[in-house]
Amino acid sequence: MIRIAKTGLVIGFLGLFSRPLSAQEADRVFLGKIYTENTQQPWAEALAISEDTIMAVGLARDIRPLIGAQTNVIELSEEQLLLPGFIDSHTHLVDGGTRLFSVQLREVKTPEAFIETLGAYAQTLKPGEWITGGNWDHQNWKGDMPTRHWIDSVTPDNPVAITRMDGHTILANSLAMKLAGINEGQQDIAGGEILRKDGQLLGLFKDNAKQLITDKIPPMSMEQKEKALMAAMDYMAENGVTSIVSLTGTGFGSYYDVYEKARKENKLITRIYAAKDIENWEELGEEVKRDGKGDLWLRRGALKGFMDGSLGAHTAAFKEPFSDTPTDSGFLVVDEETMYERMKGADSLGLHLIVHAIGDRSVSTFLDMVAQLEKENGPRDRRIRMEHAQHVSTEDFKRFKALGVIASMQPYHAIDDGRWAEEVIGSERAKNAFAMKSMFDNEAKVIFGSDWHVAPASPILGIYAAVTRRTIDNERPDGWVPEQKVTVPQAIRAYTIDAAYGIFEENSRGSLEVGKLADFVVLDQNILTIKPNDLPDVEVLSTYVGGREVYHKP
Incomplete structure (x- = not known):
């Protein structure tokens, strides 16, 4: 159990302290195993919070002076682990709530x-x-x-x-x-x-x-959208998710209206980065110009586009036909000229491009477009994201780093689609399917998400999928395409600091450092030391957003 007291006996471990302490009293101090995702100080034994911000991280003995009469001291058990709040880089939040x-x-x-x-x-x-x-x-x-x-x-x-x-x-x-x-x-x-x-x-x-x-389905009322949003945020908190990216899609809305209402009423417990459909790039540009991009709770400025469909629907665009339907190779859902003009216009306004590409043809075509875009619009810090990047030609892996394209991937899809994907694309193309290790090996920036409601919004299950690749039917106990397994630290990074980079927020969240937001999660087990196959048994005990506990396991 997590033990809570007004003061506590502080034990010493090896570690570093992040900065000189002031005389300020902490609101909360956490003692135990703390994984910071800060490369300069990966482990700590104490974390001090003031209001919504991290005020100190380091040795317990150094943080002891911050414990005052009103400080809540929370001691973790030997088995538990505190780490940065997970960032789900790909959700359909309100639709998931419905x-x-x-x-x-x-x-x-x-x-x-x-x-x-x-x-x-x-x-x-x-x-x-x-x-x-x-x-x-x-x-x-x-x-x-x-x-x-x-x-x-x-x-x-x-x-x-x-x-x-x-x-x-x-x-x-x-x-x-x-x-x-x-x-x-x-x-x-x-x-x-x-x-x-x-x-x-x-x-x-x-x-x-x-x-x-x-188009014929009646739109949801504001009351229905609020109900869905509240349920969705509770679900995210139960899974240790503190920030999400809310993406549109065919049939999904942007829902900025309900997000904005919840923000004004201080009802948000999940930080949201909301995207609009790319065809509405001029409208979003006007909104940003008029109202700005938002704050640390709710931000806009991103656009979601689609190159193709999905593997399961046989609508992902491939260079060669599907193995089970030799006359069909999928298709692009928007013609290349139209997509590029939208991308170029949006980029000229400084908007953030987030584009879905699954088949190897759509992946290559999109990378070509990014190269052309940089040539025509000039260099800048774009952080363009390719959502899914599921099936990649070998020669394209190195292009992600070269072009600065972020690979936004959803590990759970690999253990779900892996049950049947080879029937659709064959064993040879399967070698580069959901190729997370190849992305890391080629030094691409990789971020993880769930695609909820399509898959469970559980970063723990996402980490399990990335490091084991054991399909959900349990028929591949050693993993589907095991050569593409990644490590637990790589997977955690893709759900935390690198995911923060993917939304231009690496200076505010994603790691436990002084001055950053106090967004973190407490797990009942240390996911860095347990056996990977045991990861699904790990439970979230508490989730904190802005220093406030938004979930506590009953």
């Missing part, structure tokens, strides 16, 4: 259970209410994707628009299609795909085609 209340299909293992679960959920709703969320995964039953014919009979009175777990495919029932005005004569959409069989619509809409359905 899914905490929607139909749960992620773990459904059979078509029969899929239909039964959806039907039971529909019975809890009023006629006319939309059924969204879902996060279904047809790989669970290793068969075909569900179709409208599966679900029409159990959802006769409720329009359905439920997403595949990766967010790139929607399943709609016949009622939803009717409300959207979609019939058998519906034309295909550029950058998307409408699935048919024998000329009949299946109710499956991929990438840009999803908008035919999602």
